[in-house]
Amino acid sequence: MPHTPNLLSIQSHVVFGHAGNGAAVFPLQRIGVNVWPLNTVQFSNHTQYGQWAGEVLPPEQIPALIEGIAAIGELGRCDGVVSGYLGSAAQGRAILAGVARIKAANPRALYLCDPVMGHPEKGCIVAPEVGEFLLEEAAALADFLCPNQLELDSFAGRRPTSLADCVEMAEALLVRGPRAVLVKHLSYPGKDEDCFEMLLVTAGERWLIRRPYLAFPRQPVGVGDLTSGLFLGRVLLGDDLRAAFEFTSAAVHEVLLETQACASYELQLVRAQDRIAHPRLKFAAERL
Numbered sequence: 001m002p003h004t005p006n007l008l009s010i011q012s013h014v015v016f017g018h019a020g021n022g023a024a025v026f027p028l029q030r031i032g033v034n035v036w037p038l039n040t041v042q043f044s045n046h047t048q049y050g051q052w053a054g055e056v057l058p059p060e061q062i063p064a065l066i067e068g069i070a071a072i073g074e075l076g077r078c079d080g081v082v083s084g085y086l087g088s089a090a091q092g093r094a095i096l097a098g099v100a101r102i103k104a105a106n107p108r109a110l111y112l113c114d115p116v117m118g119h120p121e122k123g124c125i126v127a128p129e130v131g132e133f134l135l136e137e138a139a140a141l142a143d144f145l146c147p148n149q150l151e152l153d154s155f156a157g158r159r160p161t162s163l164a165d166c167v168e169m170a171e172a173l174l175v176r177g178p179r180a181v182l183v184k185h186l187s188y189p190g191k192d193e194d195c196f197e198m199l200l201v202t203a204g205e206r207w208l209i210r211r212p213y214l215a216f217p218r219q220p221v222g223v224g225d226l227t228s229g230l231f232l233g234r235v236l237l238g239d240d241l242r243a244a245f246e247f248t249s250a251a252v253h254e255v256l257l258e259t260q261a262c263a264s265y266e267l268q269l270v271r272a273q274d275r276i277a278h279p280r281l282k283f284a285a286e287r288l
């Protein structure tokens, strides 16, 4: 029987709806990954509603929970770690210490860092110290870095002038340490507005995926968290990076099609579950 990978997912959790672990855990389970959810916050709902109840996990709880898994002798079975939204650089450092501990227990474990910096139009912005921490500290330990365009711009300190420039900006991040950079959402002058584009760069390869652009009255939340989770999940299941990239794009598109068909603001993960596991569509990655 093939090994069922174990993935520690360090993200926010919402009671109602889907964001953070609330967007990533079920799809990961549905594709055959054992998820160890470590919830950095528990909120009633995602923050784009403008109001929520709940609490942030004290940063010292992150190493304590990881240490608890080590104490029962199971930490070496962790095959991968995803981290998402960080409340502070201190919380980020606690996560990196946990990742280092896991890599010591299992040197083959992979770390994907989703460098969440927020979306000005979604109203979610992180403190400047978090941006610096992500570039100066997290990128060095990450095997995969998954910025969106705004996060890529923030790392580069400028806006792109073209697709080739986006590639250059992503490749500049490779120098910081990750083996691959997945840009989850491209935006640059001259881009075809009918297409939604994602980019994957490694030391030797550059891949672009285009899929149809879907219009929403309000952009759903949690898509980035779903994207980064599925990508690492498929890598842990044995896909090469191109195959994981193509699978992720197709599965996320299936979720958005269902969400659009239901005229829902929240991602329709349960309704789309069979198509997450077995997307009907395939968007082939184009080599640049």
Ligand SMILES: Nc1ncnc2c1ncn2[C@@H]1O[C@H](COP(=O)(O)OP(=O)(O)O)[C@@H](O)[C@H]1O
Residues within 6 Å of the ligand: 119, 147, 148, 149, 184, 185, 196, 211, 212, 213, 214, 215, 219, 220, 221, 222, 223, 224, 225, 253, 256
């Ligand atoms: N095919 C598509 N058409 C339109 N919007 C899309 C499509 N695929 C993803 N999106 C949107 O793009 C964003 C995903 O990219 P990203 O910038 O990583 O978002 P996030 O803020 O969720 O991290 C989400 O707002 C998502 O709703």
Ligand SMILES: Cc1ncc(COP(=O)(O)O)c(C=O)c1O
Residues within 6 Å of the ligand: 012, 013, 014, 019, 020, 043, 045, 046, 047, 048, 085, 116, 122, 124, 220, 221, 222, 223, 224, 225, 226
């Ligand atoms: C609690 C919570 N987690 C995660 C996110 C990130 O979601 P996304 O994947 O859209 O970046 C948000 C966005 O508002 C949020 O409120």
Ligand SMILES: [Mg+2]
Residues within 6 Å of the ligand: 116, 148, 224, 225
């Ligand atoms: Mg995001």
